[in-house]
Amino acid sequence: MVPIQLSSRREVSRIEGFDPDRLPPFARVETIETRVTELNPETLRREERMVRTAWLVEPFGYAFHVAAKMLETLEIALWGSVIAVLIGMPLALLGARNVTPHPALRTGSRAVSAFLRAIPELIAALFLVIAFGFGPIAGVLALGLHSAGFLGKFYADDIEDADPRPQQALAAMGAGRLMIWGSAILPQVLPQHIACTLYTFDRNVRMGSVIGLVGAGGIGQELKGRFDLYEYGHVGTILIAIFLVILTLDLVASRARQAWR
Numbered sequence: 001m002v003p004i005q006l007s008s009r010r011e012v013s014r015i016e017g018f019d020p021d022r023l024p025p026f027a028r029v030e031t032i033e034t035r036v037t038e039l040n041p042e043t044l045r046r047e048e049r050m051v052r053t054a055w056l057v058e059p060f061g062y063a064f065h066v067a068a069k070m071l072e073t074l075e076i077a078l079w080g081s082v083i084a085v086l087i088g089m090p091l092a093l094l095g096a097r098n099v100t101p102h103p104a105l106r107t108g109s110r111a112v113s114a115f116l117r118a119i120p121e122l123i124a125a126l127f128l129v130i131a132f133g134f135g136p137i138a139g140v141l142a143l144g145l146h147s148a149g150f151l152g153k154f155y156a157d158d159i160e161d162a163d164p165r166p167q168q169a170l171a172a173m174g175a176g177r178l179m180i181w182g183s184a185i186l187p188q189v190l191p192q193h194i195a196c197t198l199y200t201f202d203r204n205v206r207m208g209s210v211i212g213l214v215g216a217g218g219i220g221q222e223l224k225g226r227f228d229l230y231e232y233g234h235v236g237t238i239l240i241a242i243f244l245v246i247l248t249l250d251l252v253a254s255r256a257r258q259a260w261r
Helices: 061-095 103-118 121-132 136-160 164-172 177-214 219-228 232-260
Strands: 008-011 028-039 046-058
Touching: 008 061, 046 061, 061 103, 061 136, 061 177, 061 219, 061 232, 103 136, 121 136, 121 177, 136 177, 164 177, 177 219, 177 232, 219 232
Parallel strands: none
Antiparallel strands: 008 046, 028 046
């Protein structure tokens, strides 16, 4: 079994602006002597000499690097979820039978939501990486557009399932559709909306680790690079970090739902 990798080693000569008096926390410099055999072009004989190489060793350097990549993944998931809510809510208002101003808009909204759901995040990320290049922008857009299709459907279904009696009372008083939605529907469906949004964020964190495999930023990009180099100790560290983050998010979401109730 391959042990997980927490430390990092970097050759000092390759670190730009290295200052031995300002080392990172817990870091140290190690000097390694290596016997090198070279061919002398003048005598055409092999000659041996000792080469000293200085290395910067950080006991938790790779753990800090993985933590930074996980933070980037969380940011990708968060902004993807924000985009999903901003797109999904208008789609829901147009796609709910009891709120939409015209049946044709409901059909069109449902079709757009279905189209967004039909394109997997990984496929969307591939095309967006081509359009925007490697990095988190492609990941944010891929997660946001795909999740917007789900939220548009879930929000619309919740709105349609709301108790019609408060809506009918406000309609009898001459209230408009948006007022009915804000005063009679939203208070009923807000807990379901929050639950769907939290699940979407949790799912985007997991998918953010996957779309990084195609260059869309986050921890997935680091995971693919280490896997291609057969550095399975680093891979194990990344997988443990993903598990801990997902577990923490699940506990936080559970506490949030209990507090809301």
